[in-house]
Amino acid sequence: GEDVEQSLFLSVREGDSSVINCTYTDSSSTYLYWYKQEPGAGLQLLTYIFSNMDMKQDQRLTVLLNKKDKHLSLRIADTQTGDSAIYFCALRGSSNTGKLIFGQGTTLQVKP
Amino acid sequence: DAGVIQSPRHEVTEMGQEVTLRCKPISGHNSLFWYRQTMMRGLELLIYFNNNVPIDDSGMPEDRFSAKMPNASFSTLKIQPSEPRDSAVYFCASRTSGASTDTQYFGPGTRLTVL
Numbered sequence: 001g002e003d004v005e006q007s008l009f010l011s012v013r014e015g016d017s018s019v020i021n022c023t024y025t026d027s028s029s030t031y032l033y034w035y036k037q038e039p040g041a042g043l044q045l046l047t048y049i050f051s052n053m054d055m056k057q058d059q060r061l062t063v064l065l066n067k068k069d070k071h072l073s074l075r076i077a078d079t080q081t082g083d084s085a086i087y088f089c090a091l092r093g094s095s096n097t098g099k100l101i102f103g104q105g106t107t108l109q110v111k112p
Numbered sequence: 113d114a115g116v117i118q119s120p121r122h123e124v125t126e127m128g129q130e131v132t133l134r135c136k137p138i139s140g141h142n143s144l145f146w147y148r149q150t151m152m153r154g155l156e157l158l159i160y161f162n163n164n165v166p167i168d169d170s171g172m173p174e175d176r177f178s179a180k181m182p183n184a185s186f187s188t189l190k191i192q193p194s195e196p197r198d199s200a201v202y203f204c205a206s207r208t209s210g211a212s213t214d215t216q217y218f219g220p221g222t223r224l225t226v227l
Contacts, residue, residue, distance in 0.1 A: 042218035098143050098162070102155045
């Protein structure tokens with residue numbers, strides 16, 4: 001079945017870059033997403049990338065997609081303490097019903 | 113837009129009691145999703161609706177869980193009877209199936225504690 005894997009925890013210092021990685025098994029997904037969950041809140045869409053793109057940049061965020069290796073990454077430049085949250089990778093399931101397959105989430109801890 | 117609205121935000125109940133969680137999707141969205149989040153199991157999709165019709169309820173844990181969507185602006189998730197292992201944060205999300213990106217918009221969640 002479809003599977004999305006993420007490392008569970010990442011710790012960086014304020015001002016450094018953070019790179020959160022995600023691997024997946026379903027190569028037919030057309031869109032891949034990054035969601036952010038702050039403490040006590042729901043998931044919020046950060047950015048997404050279409051499967052025919054290799055890279056997408058949005059201010060401090062850079063998404064890289066390696067379709068051959070089925071690897072997606074999110075780079076946050078100049079990481080701030082406000083970036084501390086759980087980051088979820090997600091992709092649209094192959095059944096084309098609108099269902100999203102989420103990874104387990106990576107907890108990003110930013111130390112001052 | 114007010115976003116996805118969930119109520120209550122927190123619910124504490126005793127084992128065996130009935131619990132009803134409520135969700136109002138974003139106006140104009142025609143797909144609605146119920147998720148459960150726990151430390152042990154992460155984010156799990158319980159059920160989702162397209163145009164008020166349940167499409168996939170394979171994630172519903174057992175018969176104690178039921179979900180309804182009587183109209184496009186309201187859905188409920190009911191647990192009867194509740195058990196301590198149902199303690200979790202329950203999220204509702206909605207999307208518009210007409211959009212190409214399938215982006216889901218999440219509510220703030222209901223934190224359920226079953227004693």
